[in-house]
Amino acid sequence: MSNLTKTQAQARADQVRAFRAEQALLTWQGLLHLPDETAASIRSYHDGLLRELQQAQDVDLNEGSRHLSLGMQIVSFLGAAALAASLFFLFYQYWGYLSTFAQVAILIAAPLLSLAAALWVRRFDASGYYAKLAALISFVSWTLNITMLGSIFNITPSPNAFAVFALYGFLLAYMLQARLLLAAAMICSFIFIGAKFGTWMGSYWIHVGENPEHFLLPSILFFALPLWFKHEHFDGFTNIYQILSAVVFFIALLILSNWGYGSYLPWSKSFIEGIYQTLGFACSGLLVLYGLRTRNANLMLAGNIFFALFLFTKFFDWWWDWMPKYLFFLVIGLTAILALMVFNRLRKTQQAGS
Structure with a gap:
């Protein structure tokens, strides 16, 4: 079991625990009757497997130890x-x-x-x-x-x-x-690359945060890195690369969609903000679809959160100044219900496909 990562070893231990629980339930309901010798052989095999996993990767063998591991x-x-x-x-x-x-x-x-x-x-x-x-x-x-x-x-x-x-x-x-x-x-890399872009564009590197566009390209590159170089033997590295890159990317888009003066694009402030608002909606929706395709709940959650943030800021720009506040929040609530229906439909489609 030394070739398994800790996440894989923990998943294997959880699988054994789930099998034992289901076996006990089916036996109690009278739906499963294993010969004593077979049942003992299976239990002995699982006991040895769990010991090996625990010694090799220090996996949690029950919910109590899992909670303690989180605390640790x-x-x-x-x-x-x-x-x-x-x-x-x-x-x-x-x-x-x-x-x-x-x-x-x-x-x-x-x-x-x-x-x-x-x-x-x-x-x-x-x-x-x-x-x-x-x-x-x-x-x-x-x-x-x-x-x-x-x-x-x-x-x-x-x-x-x-x-x-x-x-x-x-x-x-x-x-x-x-x-x-x-x-x-990764954060140090974002600062370094952004500062270098800033100096190439003629600004002092310490003002790296004044132009969020500096962080768009490195965040895309870091997000794509696990697609080129697999990280099967490094627990959680793919998630760190992609989630942190997505957060940096969407924060930059969110700033630019509300502050067009931070862009290098040679157009009007309102036009630049409109471009980045559209890009924010499109990219957050694509991130949700990518999360569905790869079965990555964290990426789906990140996409949902940033889609909601872009939507809320857009609604605020459109209606906050002239619409009654109760009506504004009613529209927000109805939009959330509509989004819930869409996501529920996607969920059912995903379950049917699996």
Whole structure:
């Protein structure tokens, strides 16, 4: 079972639990009668399978342990954030008392030692929580390393630092299967690419957020990346790539659909906003259809949310100033009911196809 990812192993364990529950129900209803030897053989096989899955991937074998695992993920994130903040403030608390040589040595050693600790812990930690916690500390140490070295040697701030942050984040994410670090690396990549686009267009890189169009192309590329390079052995990476890319893409469209001055297009403000509003509706609808096709509930949810946001902002532009408020919200409610009917129809079609 070592070739299974944790998600696949958990799905296999859930399948065994569902089989046992259905078998017990059918037996109680008198619809299934297995010979004692056969039933014992099946139970023995499943017991061995569950033990192997639990040892190899630390899967949850009941609902209680699943809830505890969710709690452990939250606690792990909070603990990593707290330790990273502690490291950050420790640097600043005593930084001025250290010589330049000591400062440079600490900055170089911190990410390397925390990375070594993460790799060492991973050998003994089947759950991966402690290794990922150490990896997050290593990533924070790395960002402090680049930032503080630039301050010590008076290096001009540059967007290239975000490229270095992103590369290290991707390295840690793929080495330790850390989805949080993958998201952090993607965000750094968005900032770097957007800042580079901004400098090529003649603006200072620090004002990267003033032109949302900088983020459209990288978000499309990151969304398509899992289609070119499969991530079967990396739990949740495809979802992180596509959901985060979709969120960045639609936020940029939402801003441009209401603030045409942030566009490079050489047309009037109202015409630019109309283009991006239409594009927002079309792309959010396509995302829903893509989610239906790939059976990805998260992408369908993201598409629904942004379609509703574009629709609500459009209704607000059209009717808020002159329509009575009760009538405005009545229209919103009736539109929601219409959308519910459409989605229910799509759901039934999807179920019939399966």
